[in-house]
Amino acid sequence: MRAAENLNEFSDISYIKKTMLHQLQCFFNQKNIEDRRLEIEIEDIDIISWLRIQNYNEKVYWQNRDRTLIAAGVGVADFLKAKRLSDCHFANVNSLPANMRFYGGMRFNVNSVVGTPWEKFGEIAFFIPQFEICKKNAKTFFAVNIIVKEEMNHARLYESIVEELNSLDFSLPPTPRFEDFYRERVNVPNFEEWQEQFAEIQRQFSTKEIQKIVLSRRSTLKFPKYVDGFCLLQHLTNTQANTYNFYLQWHKDCAFVGATPERLYYRKDNRIFSEAVAGTRRRGQDAIKDKELGDDLLSSTKDIREHQLVVENIKQVFDKICKNYSCPSSPVLMRLKNLQHLYTSFEGVLNEKTIDGDILQLLHPTAAVCGLPKQKNMDEIEKLESFDRGWFAGPIGWLEKDCAEFAVAIRSCVVQKNTLYLFAGAGIVKSSCVKKEWNEIEDKMKNFDCIFRKVTE
Numbered sequence: 458m459r460a461a462e463n464l465n466e467f468s469d470i471s472y473i474k475k476t477m478l479h480q481l482q483c484f485f486n487q488k489n490i491e492d493r494r495l496e497i498e499i500e501d502i503d504i505i506s507w508l509r510i511q512n513y514n515e516k517v518y519w520q521n522r523d524r525t526l527i528a529a530g531v532g533v534a535d536f537l538k539a540k541r542l543s544d545c546h547f548a549n550v551n552s553l554p555a556n557m558r559f560y561g562g563m564r565f566n567v568n569s570v571v572g573t574p575w576e577k578f579g580e581i582a583f584f585i586p587q588f589e590i591c592k593k594n595a596k597t598f599f600a601v602n603i604i605v606k607e608e609m610n611h612a613r614l615y616e617s618i619v620e621e622l623n624s625l626d627f628s629l630p631p632t633p634r635f636e637d638f639y640r641e642r643v644n645v646p647n648f649e650e651w652q653e654q655f656a657e658i659q660r661q662f663s664t665k666e667i668q669k670i671v672l673s674r675r676s677t678l679k680f681p682k683y684v685d686g687f688c689l690l691q692h693l694t695n696t697q698a699n700t701y702n703f704y705l706q707w708h709k710d711c712a713f714v715g716a717t718p719e720r721l722y723y724r725k726d727n728r729i730f731s732e733a734v735a736g737t738r739r740r741g742q743d744a745i746k747d748k749e750l751g752d753d754l755l756s757s758t759k760d761i762r763e764h765q766l767v768v769e770n771i772k773q774v775f776d777k778i779c780k781n782y783s784c785p786s787s788p789v790l791m792r793l794k795n796l797q798h799l800y801t802s803f804e805g806v807l808n809e810k811t812i813d814g815d816i817l818q819l820l821h822p823t824a825a826v827c828g829l830p831k832q833k834n835m836d837e838i839e840k841l842e843s844f845d846r847g848w849f850a851g852p853i854g855w856l857e858k859d860c861a862e863f864a865v866a867i868r869s870c871v872v873q874k875n876t877l878y879l880f881a882g883a884g885i886v887k888s889s890c891v892k893k894e895w896n897e898i899e900d901k902m903k904n905f906d907c908i909f910r911k912v913t914e
């Protein structure tokens with residue numbers, strides 16, 4: 458690592474490339490090489506702008522809620538793909554070098570039929586980026602991840618990494634503001650269809666087949682020109698607080714972008730943290746109105762029941778995977794830019810040999826995005842929703858040796874050429890009101906407030 462007096466040098470492109478090239482040469486000159494992450498400290502750079510201009514199909518951006526980790530990666534050093542969680546070799550993650558991460562996630566329902574715009578995403582997919590810029594503990598690093606497979610020719614691996622390194626672009630033109638106007642918006646379901654779905658659900662509540670269901674909507678917005686997902690991401694990082702901000706692209710022209718408040722879990726060694734986030738009100742326009750709305754949420758029987766079902770469900774999972782755990786007896790408010798939610802945190806110690814695959818299998822989908830009972834609702838959602846949720850409401854995050862973090866991919870959209878697909882859902886219980894739930898979803902979509910400008914001519 459370089460001394461602090463040379464900070465200016467850190468941003469010098471030739472310094473970055475030359476220093477990394479030197480590290481690569483030293484590494485590949487060794488007789489026996491194994492997986493390695495090479496890192497150099499660089500000056501703090503605009504990570505989104507860097508990511509935006511790289512010429513790769515595979516790109517990822519991750520910013521955790523307290524912004525202690527911001528990472529962007531391009532290219533593929535290794536990947537992990539599967540149709541079922543049970544076929545994913547998560548145990549291999551434990552042999553990765555320090556700080557090397559698999560980023561990715563999975564579909565909400567790996568058994569459902571794949572539809573637009575999710576064709577390029579797969580069921581479960583993770584990758585270790587070839588190149589990464591990572592900001593951690595107020596320091597910024599440029600990293601190259603090297604995965605050495607048995608069958609690989611080392612000289613060829615070296616050459617291909619060097620060639621890619623040379624073509625990385627550090628010119629950093631700033632990401633423009635999102636200033637596009639849409640021409641057309643189509644809601645699936647429309648309000649009449651939403652009412653019909655609601656009536657069907659009410660019937661199932663009365664026969665006690667389901668206790669709570671989370672139904673979602675998709676809004677498709679058509680723009681006159683290609684939508685730049687990085688401008689959206691930049692807007693989210695500028696305007697949202699207390700959210701995980703993410704961007705994931707497996708192919709150019711199709712990206713999954715979001716700013717979600719909901720942690721599925723964070724694991725450090727055998728300690729696990731999770732949370733129930735369910736029950737919603739808007740933020741008030743001033744402190745008095747805001748408190749009024751918050752108090753109303755905290756005392757609403759309907760919202761507390763909706764929330765409590767999520768809490769009970771996480772308890773059942775923690776009973777299975779933890780030696781011990783704790784959670785407060787009543788929810789508090791989680792305040793976001795536009796909305797406030799009921800929130801209960803969980804903290805536990807995992808049973809020995811519990812791997813991330815087991816945790817994902819049991820914790821996802823939470824009752825905050827699916828409802829209860831889970832299997833019945835997965836089938837019901839597949840039947841009632843006439844679009845593919847894809848990765849919306851699925852787990853999204855990263856895994857590294859001894860550590861993992863997943864958010865629930867809500868408050869999200871897919872950007873595909875000149876089309877933007879927005880997704881949001883709402884928890885419905887017996888006492889829910891059809892119009893209020895429709896409006897709640899509309900409020901959730903307003904996370905992307907910058908897009909709601911229509912061409913009027």
Ligand SMILES: C=C(O[C@H]1C=CC=C(C(=O)O)[C@@H]1O)C(=O)O
Pocket residue numbers: 671673719734735736737798824825826867868880881882883884885901
């Ligand atoms: C399913 C979504 O939100 C969930 C998380 C928080 C509050 C929720 C609610 O109050 O309905 C939902 O359970 C979404 O934003 O698409």
